[in-house]
Amino acid sequence: MGPAGLDGVTTRVEDERPASVRDRAERGMRDERQPRPNPLREGLRLERMAEPCTMVICGATGDLAERKLAPALYNCLLGGFLPPEFTVVGFARRDLGDEAFRDHLLEGINRFSRNRPAKPAIWESFARGIEYHRGDFDAPEAYVELAKRLDRIDRDRGTAGNRLFYLAVPPALYPEIVNQLEQAGLATPGDRRRSGSKRGWTRVIVEKPFGSDLESARTLNRELAEVFDERQVYRIDHYLGKETVQNLAVFRFGNGLFEPIWNRRYIDSVQITVAETVGVEGRGEFYDATGALRDIVQGHALQLMAMFAMDPPVEFHSEDLRDEKLKVLRGVKPMSPSDVATNTVRGQYVSGWVEGEKVSSYRDSPEIAPDSQTETFVALKLGIDSWRWAGVPFYLRSGKALPSRVTEIAVQFKQAPLALFARAGVPQIEPNVLAIRVQPDEGILLRFGAKVPGQGLQIRTVNMDFRYGSSFAVDSPDAYETLLLDAMVGDASLFTRDDEVERAWEILDPILNAWQAGEGGPLHFYGAGTWGPPAADELLERDRRAWRRP
Numbered sequence: 001m002g003p004a005g006l007d008g009v010t011t012r013v014e015d016e017r018p019a020s021v022r023d024r025a026e027r028g029m030r031d032e033r034q035p036r037p038n039p040l041r042e043g044l045r046l047e048r049m050a051e052p053c054t055m056v057i058c059g060a061t062g063d064l065a066e067r068k069l070a071p072a073l074y075n076c077l078l079g080g081f082l083p084p085e086f087t088v089v090g091f092a093r094r095d096l097g098d099e100a101f102r103d104h105l106l107e108g109i110n111r112f113s114r115n116r117p118a119k120p121a122i123w124e125s126f127a128r129g130i131e132y133h134r135g136d137f138d139a140p141e142a143y144v145e146l147a148k149r150l151d152r153i154d155r156d157r158g159t160a161g162n163r164l165f166y167l168a169v170p171p172a173l174y175p176e177i178v179n180q181l182e183q184a185g186l187a188t189p190g191d192r193r194r195s196g197s198k199r200g201w202t203r204v205i206v207e208k209p210f211g212s213d214l215e216s217a218r219t220l221n222r223e224l225a226e227v228f229d230e231r232q233v234y235r236i237d238h239y240l241g242k243e244t245v246q247n248l249a250v251f252r253f254g255n256g257l258f259e260p261i262w263n264r265r266y267i268d269s270v271q272i273t274v275a276e277t278v279g280v281e282g283r284g285e286f287y288d289a290t291g292a293l294r295d296i297v298q299g300h301a302l303q304l305m306a307m308f309a310m311d312p313p314v315e316f317h318s319e320d321l322r323d324e325k326l327k328v329l330r331g332v333k334p335m336s337p338s339d340v341a342t343n344t345v346r347g348q349y350v351s352g353w354v355e356g357e358k359v360s361s362y363r364d365s366p367e368i369a370p371d372s373q374t375e376t377f378v379a380l381k382l383g384i385d386s387w388r389w390a391g392v393p394f395y396l397r398s399g400k401a402l403p404s405r406v407t408e409i410a411v412q413f414k415q416a417p418l419a420l421f422a423r424a425g426v427p428q429i430e431p432n433v434l435a436i437r438v439q440p441d442e443g444i445l446l447r448f449g450a451k452v453p454g455q456g457l458q459i460r461t462v463n464m465d466f467r468y469g470s471s472f473a474v475d476s477p478d479a480y481e482t483l484l485l486d487a488m489v490g491d492a493s494l495f496t497r498d499d500e501v502e503r504a505w506e507i508l509d510p511i512l513n514a515w516q517a518g519e520g521g522p523l524h525f526y527g528a529g530t531w532g533p534p535a536a537d538e539l540l541e542r543d544r545r546a547w548r549r550p
Contacts, residue, residue: 028050049078050083050488053162053200054153056146058177059169060090060101064207066108069166072480074109074118077126079477085158087129091127091146093136100409101132114359114475129157134354137169139177143184150186154471162200164487167207174206176519178227185406187227205234208299209290210496213512214505221498232486235496236539239300239407241309241479241486243468244442247492248307248313249316251444252435259312261413263388268431270308271410271548274398277354278405279376280526284367292378293346293508296398296523300407302329302504304438304495308409309384318492322500331384340514341521345535347377349401352528359401359528373515373523376400379536381543395540397547406550430461442476443467518549 049389057065074081090101106127110117133149154161165181166376167174180188187202204222211217224233239245252259261267274296280287287295306325313320322459335343350361362368362376377399384394411434433447444466452458468476514520524533533536533549540546 001109018547021303039163041062048086048489049081049083050155050485051085051162051200052083052159053164053488053506054087054150054157054159055164055166055484055488056091056133056150057166058091058170058173059167060132061094061096061104062168064168065090066104067112068478068480069168069484070105070108071113071116071483072478073112074126075115075478076485078115078119078122079481080253083128084125087131087153087157089134089146089149089153089157090130091142092132093134095134096132098132099128102127102130105130105132106251114460114478126344132191136450137173138181139182140180143180143186147184147186160200165204165417170209171206174220175223178224181430182227191281201232201490202228203487203490204228204233205236205484207236209294210235210299210501211505212290212308214509215503215504217501221501222465225268225498230498231492233498234483234492235498236483236487237242237299237303237494237496238436238479238483240303240494240496241483242438242439242442242482243476243482244436245304245307246482248436249321252310255356258267264392266413267392268412269393269395269543269545271395271412272306272308272408273395273410273548273550274301274406275402275531275550276398276400277402279349279359279362279401280365280368282366284365287376288372288374289367289440290372292376292398292400293511297396297472298508299496300502301396301398302507303500304407304409305382305396306500308436309389310369311395316493318358318495319373322497326497326500326503328384328386329500329507331386331389332382333505334507334510335514336510337514337517337519340511341519343381343539344511344515344520344523345373345377345379345533345539346515346521347399347526347536348372348374348522349376349399349535350525352401352530354401354403354529362401362527375515375523377402377526377532377536379532379539381539383509393543393545395545395547397532397536399526399532402531403529404550405440408550409436409438410434410548410550411436412545412548429459435548435550436550441467442469 039086058070059065073082073088077086088105096104106118106123106128109123131149133142133146135145150163153159163186165186167177169177177188204224210533211220252262269473279335303325306328308329310321310324311327313324348362349359351364352359362374363370363372377397379395379397382394383397384392385390413432415431416429429449430447432449435445435447437443437445446464447461449459449465450462452460483494486492524535537547
């Protein structure tokens, strides 16, 4: 899906920049009050360049900046999507200088970028716009100095006061940081200023988890709203930046073959699987306080379901898209405790083998309580109470230490009338399945029946398989490349809105409460390297269905 226009009004810095810098900046500016481009005419993923801006990474010395942000920014620059004026400021507690911070980012690019190692000429250009700002996140003076640094960058590099703050820190630090930004005058968007302002737009990206329950999510949203307008806040979920997820809208709404059958009349059931082969691997303290339902289902799985099930938006603008996703979530009825016991399964892995390697039990991992009740696997059955989806079950599952690393949406269509084939002696024919693979092999697979060549009537299931890599012969951009560029151009389509977050927790809170109260069924155990506990299979067997094995 393509850009929806800017969520902020840009203002020009008069006379303080060289003419060449000012001209390049002005060519990239668009006023949100002007008509937004129609992505259906111009392409759902427009190739476009970000405006000159400064990206401030709070927590810049952590793993996220090294593994994801630095490679994503480098690849955006390599692809021609970042202007020469683009600047990165790392903000963290560690005592580093500019050169040491540049080396830190370069190491991340050389290790984790899809285009590695870094090309010397490209890196040299990128490095000229990288600076490091040392400070404590609770120290007002650090933000005062940061404001001075950003003003100087605006003058020297022509970044026009456009600022993107990325909070690559634990959510507990969000309130402190955003309040300090406000006190230092760094949180006010340019369109709140009057004529003569030297400020452009201001946006903030926050990472999941977006709260741990409904109450904490509302508190977090309220704390962000006290400083930033909602249109300035970009809640990032990297699953929504994956190419296949973005292609869902094109696949459904751009092909007359599929949209007419995307409803309860033709679809029997939908399965959404988010499977990981890894265990907790050093994240024991975080994971034991979180679990699979909070970690994956609240954000990733429910967002995939909403993208899959939404009605066509009026236009491909961020608010129209997010309105339709919210309608899907509002159609999901929260469960009663008895519903939780019937329609959910939670599991925890014990020792086993995954991809030829021995995996120890979850409870044997460091920082995990020996009697931990945290689920590492969850399966649940949901329904969407809407005209399109009434009666169609949505089965969601996610787990760690499973046989395959795969994320997919599998659509099982209703069985065709088979009396004709039964009279001809043909055994049961498998129903048609459409599998949308999000990772790792991005693509779309369609399973259907075909006659086996030769005498007589034999029917066999065959696959029609589309893969991004082989079909387009280009690498798909990493999700963070897409999402960072979207934030810079002001397209919030692939980011989660505050009411979406809260509605997701309204769906999941009753499940968490029932589990905690002992009313939601027992904790089951499964061997590492299996597809979860037998109770997860029974969840579908009661409906005369079975999980698809990706």
